[in-house]
Amino acid sequence: MEDVSDPPFRLLCKRYGADMVYTEFVSAGGIVHEAASSLQKLDVYDEERPVAIQIFGGDEDELRRAVPYLEPAQPDLVDINYGCPVKKVVSHDGGAGVLRNLAKMEALTAAVIEGTTRPVTVKTRLGWNDETINVLDVVRMLERLGVAAVTIHARTRAQMYTGSARWNWLRRIKDEAGLSIPLIGNGDADSPERAKAMFDETGVDGVMIGRGAIGNPWIFRETRHFLDTGEHLPGPKWDERMRTVAEHATLKCEWLGERKGVLEMRRMYGGYFKGFAGAGRLRSLVIQEPTLGGVLERLLNFSQDDLDAAAGEKIAVPVGASTTRAALAFAHLPTPTRKQPA
Ligand SMILES: Cc1cc2nc3c(=O)[nH]c(=O)nc-3n(C[C@H](O)[C@H](O)[C@H](O)COP(=O)(O)O)c2cc1C
DSSP states (O other): TTSSSSOOOOOHHHHOOOOOOEEEEHHHHHHHTOOOHHTTTOOOGGGGSEEEEEEEOSSSHHHHHGGGGGGGGGSEEEEEOOOOOOOOHHHOOOOHHHHHHHHHHHHHHHHHHHHHHSOOOEEEESSSSGGGGOOHHHHHHHHHHHEEEEEEEOOOOTTTTTOOOOOHHHHHHHHHOOOSOOEHHHHOOOOOHHHHHHHHOOOSEEEEEGGGGGGGGTTTHHHHHHHSSOOOOOOOOHHHHHHHHHHHHHHHHHHHHEEEHHHHHTTTTHHHHOOOOOOHHHHHTTTOOHHHHHHHHHHHOOOHHHHHHHHHOOSOOOOOOOOOOGGGOOOOOOOOOOOOOO
C-alpha cells in the first residue's frame, strides 16, 4: 500500500506473522528516470522475505527497461499492479486502466516476464465497471502467459474502495476459470474472522490483508492463530502496543528522514489507538510533536494508568520518566539486499 507498506511497516508485519509482504507500488517511469523516491522503494531486506516488489506502468518500453533495476534487490516475486483505480494512473493505462485493453495487458505482462528470471505475479480487480467484468478472461490469459499467481481485489475499478468486495466472484474464479496457479483473494478481509470467512466461502489459496493491517500489524499473528485453532489470540497489551508504535516511528524516521517520518506517522495513530478510550488524548499530544524525540517521549510515557485516567478525563498531560533514544536501540533498519546480477 502506497505510503504504508514501506520497509518499517513490512518488517513489523513480518515480525507479527505475515507469510509474505509486498512493497508499495513503484512506478516503472520513476524507475527508468531514476527518481530517488522510486529507487528507494526497491530496497528490500532479508528479514522480510519472501517479499514481492510491485511495479506499475502503462508503457511497455518503460516496464521492460524498469525490470532489470529490480534485480539487485533479488525480490522473491515481481508483482505487476493492474488494480490501482486512481485517475492519474489509469489514464496512462497503468493500474486498473489496462483492464480496458487486454491485448495491452498481455503485452505488458509478457514484457515483464521476459525481463526477469523471477516468478511474476499480478494483482488486479474484477473489471473496469459492472458492465465489463472480465476477470475470468484476464486470469486465464495471465496463466497462459506464465504468471505464477494472481491476486484479485474483488471490486471493479468503478467501485474504487466503496461498497463491499464481491467475494462471490472469487468463488466463481475458483470454480470456473480452471486455474492451476494460486488465487489470492483480497478485499475486506480485515479481521481474523473475515480472513477465515474468505477462505471458507471462496476457496482461495491465500488471503491478502490490506487496510486491516494499518495500525494493526498484529492482525497477521491473530489471523494465523484463529485459522489454526479457531480461537482468538488477545490483542497486544498497551505496553507492547506503544513500544511497537514507537519502533514504527523510529524506523520510519530512519527511512524517510525525521521531518517526513514524523508527518507520515500521524496517519498511523488512528489505527494503532483504535478502540482505546482515552487514546484520543494521547493522539492529540503525539501529533503536536514535531520531532521524533518528542513523539517517543509521549508514546513511551503514556501508561495504561494514564490511558484510564484520560478516559475519565482526569488528567491533562501524562508525566513519566524521560525516554531516551537508547531505549529503542533495537529499532534500526537492517542492511538492504543489493547484489548485482552475476
Ligand atoms: C492507502 C492505500 C494504498 C494502497 N496502495 C496500493 C498499492 O500500492 N498496490 C496495491 O496493489 N494495492 C494498493 N492498495 C489497495 C490494497 O492493496 C487492497 O487491494 C485494497 O485496500 C482492498 O483490500 P483491503 O480491504 O484488505 O484493504 C492501497 C490501498 C490503500 C488504502
